[in-house]
Amino acid sequence: MNLSCIIIDDEPNAVDLLDMFIRQATGWTLSHKCYDALEAMTFLKQQRVDFVFLDINMPQLSGMEMAGLLPPETKIVFTTAYSEYALDSYNFPTIDYLLKPITLKRFLAAQQKIEGYFAAHRESDPSVATKALGDYFFVKSGKELRKILLDDILYFEGEKEYVRLVTPREQILIYRRLKDIEEQLSLPFVRVHNSYIINIRQLQKIQDNHIYIGAKQIPISEKYKENFMGVIQGKLF
DSSP: OOOEEEEEOSOHHHHHHHHHHHHHHOOOEEEEEESSHHHHHHHHHHOOOSEEEEESOOSSSOHHHHHTTSOTTSEEEEEESOGGGHHHHTTSSEEEEEESSOOHHHHHHHHHHHHHHHHHHHHTOGGGSSSSOTTEEEEEETTEEEEEEGGGOOEEEEETTEEEEEOSSOEEEESSOHHHHHHHOOTTEEEEETTEEEEGGGOOEEETTEEEETTEEEEOOHHHHHHHHHHHHTTOO
């Protein structure tokens, strides 16, 4: 999932560790690394991000003090060596609370929680159902331009230079790469495999690392599993 974030921490080693985890394990954009709260406040006045990694114990302005100054749409992942602030942290728009030293395993758990949070909230917002397409788009099929409703799509399947678009009534070959199509879509469409993008609204069940849409059984690859399960967890009762 393409999310933007910044790191706010006065400890260079802690900043470097988070930077490495973000680069190696996510598709997020790390917009800036700030070593004190005042630098971060100046940056955030000029550029919006989806969430911040925010250390609590910092000079001049603590993480808790800064959290009260952030706009409510900026979500927070607190990072600290002290567990006693955990309860107070949820007075703010907090997604997670990470205790230092942060391990890769704990970071990956936080990644699922963060991406699941944003996936669930974006899906509930009709204004971001797709990045550019609205409720439908047109595809060229022979000499025709075919109107396709997004809600009708079951899945996209990549086939070398082509993509097969599948609905309950038809299959259409599109001369485009799956990656190019993925860049134009957001929820309810999720990449689950090098060869597949699925429509979550058409998903019937998940079993044995496979997705079932109608009679189609689609594998979930390790590369996309964490992001996909993060989306599912946002809808889990």
